[in-house]
Amino acid sequence: MINCIIVDDEPLAASLLENHISKIDDLKLTGKAENAMQAYKILQNQSVDLMFLDIQMPHLNGIDFLKSLPQKPKTIFTTAYRDFAIEGFELEAVDYLLKPITFERFFKAVERLLRNTVDHREDFILIKTEGMHRKLFLSEIVYFESQGNDIKIVLTNQESCISKSKITDLEKTLSGKGFVRVHRSFIVNIAFVTAFTNNELIVNKYQIPVGRSYKQEFDAFTAAVSKNKLL
Structure with a gap:
C-alpha cells in the first residue's frame, strides 16, 4: 500500500484527485492539505510515500516547498501551468500533470511509480x-x-x-x-x-x-x- 497525500488549495481539484486515488487499490489517501505549511505538519507526523503537489499555492509554491524538504517523498506535480515542467522534473518528480487531470493520465503516472517501487518488485x-x-x-x-x-x-x-x-x-x-x-x-x-x-x-x-x-x-x-x- 502506498500512503499518499494531496496538497492543493483548490477544493475541486483536490476532490478530483481524491476520486482518482479511490479507484486504485494500491493507493491509500492519508491526508489532505491546502498549503505547504499544512503539508509540512503531515509529513512530520506520518509516513508519506507519494505526494500530489500543486504548484501555485499561497505563501509558498509547490516547487519551493519540495526544495525545502530534507527528505522528499515521491512527488507528482499537479498544476494548470506548463511553465514549471522543466523545474519540476529537475526535482526528480515522478510526473507532471496538467489540470484538469483525467483519470487516464493520472493512471499512467501512478502505474509508472508502481512499476519502479521497491515494494513492487514482483512483475x-x-x-x-x-x-x-x-x-x-x-x-x-x-x-x-x-x-x-x-x-x-x-x-x-x-x-x-x-x-x-x-x-x-x-x-x-x-x-x-x-x-x-x-x-x-x-x-x-x-x-x-x-x-x-x-x-x-x-x-x-x-x-x-x-x-x-x-x-x-x-x-x-x-x-x-x-x-x-x-x-
Missing part, C-alpha cells in the same frame, strides 16, 4: 475489470484467452476475470516474462505447463490448443523443456 499487470483497475501478479496467472473484444484471465485459485484488451497488446507486454502465445486466442504461463503433445498443452489441468501459425513459438518452448530449462 504484475494492471487490468481494468468490472469498472476497477486491478493488479494481478504474473505468478498467479495461468493463461489468457481472447474472447472477441475481451480477454479472459484465468488465475491459480480457479478464479477468472474479464478485461477489455487485445491479445496482441498483451503478447508484447508479456514478452520475456515466462509466457508464450500458442494459439491466436491463447497465451499461457509456461510455469504451469504439465504436459503437451504436438497440438495441445495441459496447463494447470486446463486443455489449451496449439495453433498451426504459432508452431515456431511452441517448438522453441518444447526445445527448452527438453533441455530442462523450463520444467
